Amino acid sequence: GAGVSQSPRYKVAKRGQDVALRCDPISGHVSLFWYQQALGQGPEFLTYFQNEAQLDKSGLPSDRFFAERPEGSVSTLKIQRTQQEDSAVYLCASSPRLGGELFFGEGSRLTVL
Amino acid sequence: GIQVEQSPPDLILQEGANSTLRCNFSDSVNNLQWFHQNPWGQLINLFYIPSGTKQNGRLSATTVATERYSLLYISSSQTTDSGVYFCAVERGSNYQLIWGAGTKLIIKP
DSSP states (O other): OOOOOOOOEEEEETEEEEEEEEEOOTTTTOOEHHHHHOOSOOOOOEEEEHHHHEOOOHHHHHHHTEEEEETTOEEEEEESSSGGOOEEEEEEESSSTSSOOOOOOOOOEEEOO | OOOOEEESSEEEEEOOEEEEEEEESSSSEEEEEEEEEEEEEEEEEEOOOOOOOOOTTTTTEEGGGGGTTTEEEEEEEEEGOEEEEEEEETTTTTTOOOOOOOEEEEEEE
């Protein structure tokens, strides 16, 4: 596609619900990153993929967070048993290569009640 | 870990003014990127600039890697330039970007 596409743009979940956030990267981009951004702060790294391989997941805040990219294109970030502190904007970015320019999607804003 | 500091934290200017935003980093980096986050939250990549100078229209950036800083210049500001400008650096082989806290720019008509 022309840009990185994320869905849903907005998600309201009750505490304890599971959520899934989708990222469709720019066609041909092999690297895909997930970041979390709290209000008024810069993005914080969660995890990244090179094709289908998850090379670093050190930023995932707990084992309730899980990301996958099974065919090396679309990625899904799943959060199980959501907590209020999970409320944030989740940003996906893709790059034609590791260490290259990052292109971000519009983000998925998650609010946990 | 590496520290990334941006200044000023806030900047309010009239339309047409010029501005300089600064990013200091505490250690050598593999690359440095400048981003603009608009009021709707969209992050736009402005420059990929590990060293040297680049220009794109009214915006230009310079990174002096040996002195560990980068500057973003905005000339003839427009209201659409409003938002938060982030500097982010990558170091080592883990490909994570380390972000500054941003400069919030408001351009008044």
